[in-house]
Amino acid sequence: MREENGSKAYAELVGRGRVHRRFYTDPEVFAEEQARIFRRVWLWLGHDSQLRQPGDFFTARLAGERVIVARHTDGAIHAFHNRCTHRGAEVCPAAAGNARNFVCPYHAWTYRTDGSLASVPLDQGYGADWRSRVAGLGLEPVARVSSYRGFLFGSHAAQGESLETYLGPQVRAAFDNLVDRAPDGEIELAGGKTVQRYRGNWKLQLENSIDLLHPRILHRSAIDAADRVDHGGQPPSIEWDIVKSNGLTLREWDGMQIAAMPGGHCWMAGFLTKAIDENALQARYRKMMVERYGEERASQILAFNRHNTIVYPNLFVNSRVAQIRVLQPVSVDCTEQHGYIFRLKGAPEEMFEASVRMVNTNNSPSSIVTSDDHEIFERIQQSLAGGRHEWVDLSRGLEHEASPEGTNELPMRNQHRAWAQYMQA
Amino acid sequence: MIALEQWHRVQQFLFHEARLLDERRLQEWLALYTDDAEYWVPYAWEQQSPQDHVSLFYETKSLLSMRIDRLERELSPLDSPMARVNHYLTNVTVEGSAELTARAHLLFVEHRREEQRWFAGRSSWRLRPRGEGFLIAAKRVDLLNADQDQGHLRFAVPF
Numbered sequence: 001m002r003e004e005n006g007s008k009a010y011a012e013l014v015g016r017g018r019v020h021r022r023f024y025t026d027p028e029v030f031a032e033e034q035a036r037i038f039r040r041v042w043l044w045l046g047h048d049s050q051l052r053q054p055g056d057f058f059t060a061r062l063a064g065e066r067v068i069v070a071r072h073t074d075g076a077i078h079a080f081h082n083r084c085t086h087r088g089a090e091v092c093p094a095a096a097g098n099a100r101n102f103v104c105p106y107h108a109w110t111y112r113t114d115g116s117l118a119s120v121p122l123d124q125g126y127g128a129d130w131r132s133r134v135a136g137l138g139l140e141p142v143a144r145v146s147s148y149r150g151f152l153f154g155s156h157a158a159q160g161e162s163l164e165t166y167l168g169p170q171v172r173a174a175f176d177n178l179v180d181r182a183p184d185g186e187i188e189l190a191g192g193k194t195v196q197r198y199r200g201n202w203k204l205q206l207e208n209s210i211d212l213l214h215p216r217i218l219h220r221s222a223i224d225a226a227d228r229v230d231h232g233g234q235p236p237s238i239e240w241d242i243v244k245s246n247g248l249t250l251r252e253w254d255g256m257q258i259a260a261m262p263g264g265h266c267w268m269a270g271f272l273t274k275a276i277d278e279n280a281l282q283a284r285y286r287k288m289m290v291e292r293y294g295e296e297r298a299s300q301i302l303a304f305n306r307h308n309t310i311v312y313p314n315l316f317v318n319s320r321v322a323q324i325r326v327l328q329p330v331s332v333d334c335t336e337q338h339g340y341i342f343r344l345k346g347a348p349e350e351m352f353e354a355s356v357r358m359v360n361t362n363n364s365p366s367s368i369v370t371s372d373d374h375e376i377f378e379r380i381q382q383s384l385a386g387g388r389h390e391w392v393d394l395s396r397g398l399e400h401e402a403s404p405e406g407t408n409e410l411p412m413r414n415q416h417r418a419w420a421q422y423m424q425a
Numbered sequence: 426m427i428a429l430e431q432w433h434r435v436q437q438f439l440f441h442e443a444r445l446l447d448e449r450r451l452q453e454w455l456a457l458y459t460d461d462a463e464y465w466v467p468y469a470w471e472q473q474s475p476q477d478h479v480s481l482f483y484e485t486k487s488l489l490s491m492r493i494d495r496l497e498r499e500l501s502p503l504d505s506p507m508a509r510v511n512h513y514l515t516n517v518t519v520e521g522s523a524e525l526t527a528r529a530h531l532l533f534v535e536h537r538r539e540e541q542r543w544f545a546g547r548s549s550w551r552l553r554p555r556g557e558g559f560l561i562a563a564k565r566v567d568l569l570n571a572d573q574d575q576g577h578l579r580f581a582v583p584f
Contacts (some may be wrong), residue, residue, distance in 0.1 A: 195573075195577070224500070228494060229490070336575065338576075356477065360479055364480070371580075378503070409558070
């Protein structure tokens with residue numbers, strides 16, 4: 001890439017119905033993606049419910065950089081780099097907690113929960129202009145922080161469109177629905193998180209999550225195993241359901257509704273079996289929703305049936321089951337997928353427990369579903385490194401993007417068109 | 426203090442379980458579990474409950490059976506080629522009388538696709554006597570790095 005003319009050359013990696021293999025394998029492309037995409041867009045940081053009290057904080061990663069997100073004594077939420085402005089040590093090693101101050105363990109430079117520098121030992125030793133320098137020695141703030149319905153996002157770019165504009169109406173609807181599904185109108189992040197690591201490019205998971213042609217084929221071993229389970233007259237478990245649901249026929253997958261939106265976002269309709277809707281627990285929950293919202297509004301909320309809403313470049317929102325997954329690219333050929341669960345306030349606790357069990361089965365490193373996906377990503381990553389074929393085919397449905405069938409690769413092309421736009425801008 | 430013979434019997438049973446896993450005799454392995462057995466590998470260190478927090482594995486016998494069925498059908502790319510595994514158990518202790526609690530330290534080595542991975546952990550079992558032997562009513566494996574920040578690559582074979 002070096003000898004060519006930078007940004008234009010990157011965009012040429014995305015062709016009509018195909019992408020060049022360097023799109024997945026070139027470390028320079030990866031570095032450029034970090035600068036041009038991940039450092040420009042809004043990225044999900046966490047949720048309001050992690051910061052209930054002043055002093056509450058959590059640490060997170062924003063485009064690969066370690067940041068602290070904290071609620072200050074005045075109630076405002078601040079995000080700043082987890083790096084002492086003195087000698088660069090990590091200031092806060094904890095994943096979450098409550099703190100009055102953040103004290104660097106190396107020389108005890110001490111910061112308030114808004115990131116400002118509170119005190120420095122023996123500060124008379126730093127010269128006559130020390131007083132005037134202190135103001136600039138707070139922890140480096142994240143350029144922008146914003147939230148939508150309690151979902152906190154950060155951006156390294158000081159300028160750019162607002163979070164609401166970035167998400168757009170169809171993505172916002174996914175967040176709205178996740179919150180609205182709580183009878184008390186409030187949700188909380190709970191139950192820990194899963195972290196699956198695979199040695200492949202981050203875009204492979206992004207594409208796979210909207211690839212409706214693969215489940216019946218790749219996940220066949222799990223589907224077949226689910227088919228042979230004898231429930232002994234008992235209602236099936238949520239774990240079974242998430243495995244079994246992949247077993248739609250190819251025709252059925254092709255009949256699913258999908259949508260591609262501006263900015264690379266997309267969504268697909270729900271596909272879990274009816275078994276998870278038609279049981280006593282769901283009936284009890286539905287009654288609570290009707291009491292809270294009235295019949296018409298409750299029906300409307302519960303009828304919102306998307307499996308995934310995929311927020312470019314790295315977030316998957318599963319409103320229907322109150323889960324979120326986020327991709328953390330580590331290097332061109334290594335990615336972490338972090339999975340989180342929300343508790344719907346006012347809903348039966350068993351629903352939260354079912355979400356926990358569903359995540360165990362679907363998003364733990366022991367998953368009998370996504371493990372096969374990650375295995376394939378690693379094989380793709382290895383084989384794309386060599387051979388004579390320069391291009392990867394993504395042409396399925398190219399001629400009928402206006403009314404796409406379920407297995408149309410439109411959403412992937414839509415992701416890649418957004419990629420090309422960011423990379424040449 | 427537990428009788429030497431009892432301790433020996435439990436230890437032989439645990440070694441037998443490990444060997445069935447190592448030799449891929451997975452149906453025989455599953456037959457060691459009671460119908461209401463619980464198999465649990467927590468995600469957090471000193472995790473209190475599998476109900477309100479995610480787990481690396483939290484499975485009933487039915488789910489374990491589905492997992493094994495899948496591996497035995499040899500259709501999963503995850504398991505082809507098959508992983509070779511060794512389970513090493515040390516520091517075995519036994520408590521209780523009617524229902525026993527056994528504890529051991531675990532070293533788990535897995536070889537697959539030119540890579541060898543090592544895991545250390547602490548295992549515990551609730552054992553119900555059955556004839557001369559036992560059935561496993563519950564097994565818990567706490568990996569020292571269960572909650573490591575960078576996550577884990579995939580696990581195919583249980584611990």
